[in-house]
Every structure is written in structure tokens, then in C-alpha cells.
Amino acid sequence: MRPPLGVILAGGQATRMGGGDKGLLNVGGDTLLGHVISRLDPQVQELAINANGDPARFSHLGLPVLSDSIDGFLGPLAGVLAGLDWAATHGAETIVTAAADTPFFPCDLVPMLQLASEGMVHPLVLAATPDPKRGQARHPTFGLWPVALRDDLRTALKDGVRKVVQWSDRHDGRLATFPDETAFFNVNTPDDLARAEAML
Structure with a gap:
């Protein structure tokens, strides 16, 4: 199976952090985005960032910046669609997404997602971890997505669908x-940032 393209979802508004780009916050001597890039880049063919606003703030990273193709800050699915549209121009069949505020996700994210997709006509797989209350917790910003379904996703967004799992x-x-319950720990608040520093 060919390696997918990678898309880092950084289009959120970070309201619980007071606004701005969470991915540019420093932790352990690097930005959150830097940690995410270092984990995802070796697993994919090419890498891009999904973010809205002035792309120049990410210019030091040397990566394409993809804005949502549908206005209104519609959430992660809009970022997935932007990634699928970008992948289509590259002739790719799939993308893998990762969140810009989740610095410890597994280094075998892509192969595990691909393994779970075996036999699917349209490989669509979300990451999950054990959850003592619910059995499993899904992590919808981490997934394998088929380019073949991008027009279906575009229609769904225009029809009001916002939840990834829906x-x-x-x-x-x-x-x-994935067995590690903390693998997809994400930074939403200043306290979370301090915890991420301690985890590093």
C-alpha cells in the first residue's frame, strides 16, 4: 500500500487558549507543530498544514498551507476536505490527518491505520484508544481518508454535517x-501545556 499524504489540522480557533495558533506554542524546546511534524513526516509521502488566515505565519516550516474551501470554521471535516482536494491534485488515493495540538501521537500511526483499512473499497479509519468507561475513545482528528469520497464530504458539509464520526x-x-491511553493527549488549555512539558 502506497504511503498517504499527510495533513496537519491546525484550523481551530483555540478559544480555550485565548485564541491564536496553538501549534506555534513552545513546549520542550520546539513548537507543538514541530513535534507533530517530526512524528508524521517520516510516515507520509508529502506533508501540508490546514490552517485559515495568513499562511505567512507558517512560512518558516516550508510546507504548503491549505485553507478551508468552505467558509465558516466548520471544524475538522472542513480541514479533511481541504486535504483531500490537495491530495487529488497530486494523484494520491488517501491522506492521513493529525491534529496540530497533539504532540505524542504514535510513530506507527500510518501503518496501523492502513492495516485496519485492509479490504475496504474506500479506506476510512479513525484512531482509537481504550477507555475504561466507554470501551473505546475515538480520536476523530487522526484518521485515514479516501480521496474518492471528497465530493461526498463536500456535499455533507454543505448539508450541515459537522461531526467527524457522523x-x-x-x-x-x-x-x-492503539494501546496507550495517553497517546492522543492534546493541548487545549494552559494547564494542558504545562502537562505536555512535564510529559516530555
Whole structure:
């Protein structure tokens, strides 16, 4: 199976951090984005960032910056669509997404997602971890997405679909379960940033 293209989802408004780009916050001598890039880049063919606003703030990273193709800050699915449209111009079949505020995700993210997709006509897989209360916790910003479904996703967004799992369940999306419950810890608040520093 060919390596997918990678898209880092950095289009959120970071309201709980007081606004701005969470991915540019420093932790352990690098930005959150820097940690995400170092983990995802070796696993994919090419890498891009999904973010809205002035792309120049990411110019030091040397990566393409993809803005949402549908206005209104519609959430992660809009970023996924931007990534799928970009991948289509490269002749790619799939992308893998990762969140810009989640610095410790597994270094085998891509192969595990691809393994879970075996036999699927349209490989659509979300990452998950064990959850003592719910059995499994899904992490919808980490997934494998098929370019073939990008027009379906565009229509769904225009029809008001916002939740990732609502759309992925429509297409019989699967889960790839990772054993570490803290692997997808994400930084939402200043306290989370301090915790990430301690974890590093």
C-alpha cells in the first residue's frame, strides 16, 4: 500500500487558549507543530498544514498551507476536505490527518491505520484508544481518508454535517485501536501545556 499524504489540522480557533495558533506554542524546546511534524513526516509521502488566515505565519516550516474551501470554521471535516482536494491534485488515493495540538501521537500511526483499512473499497479509519468507561475513545482528528469520497464530504458539509464520526459512520468507517491511553493527549488549555512539558 502506497504511503498517504499527510495533513496537519491546525484550523481551530483555540478559544480555550485565548485564541491564536496553538501549534506555534513552545513546549520542550520546539513548537507543538514541530513535534507533530517530526512524528508524521517520516510516515507520509508529502506533508501540508490546514490552517485559515495568513499562511505567512507558517512560512518558516516550508510546507504548503491549505485553507478551508468552505467558509465558516466548520471544524475538522472542513480541514479533511481541504486535504483531500490537495491530495487529488497530486494523484494520491488517501491522506492521513493529525491534529496540530497533539504532540505524542504514535510513530506507527500510518501503518496501523492502513492495516485496519485492509479490504475496504474506500479506506476510512479513525484512531482509537481504550477507555475504561466507554470501551473505546475515538480520536476523530487522526484518521485515514479516501480521496474518492471528497465530493461526498463536500456535499455533507454543505448539508450541515459537522461531526467527524457522523460522516465516517455513514461510510462504515473502521477503528484502529492503539494501546496507550495517553497517546492522543492534546493541548487545549494552559494547564494542558504545562502537562505536555512535564510529559516530555
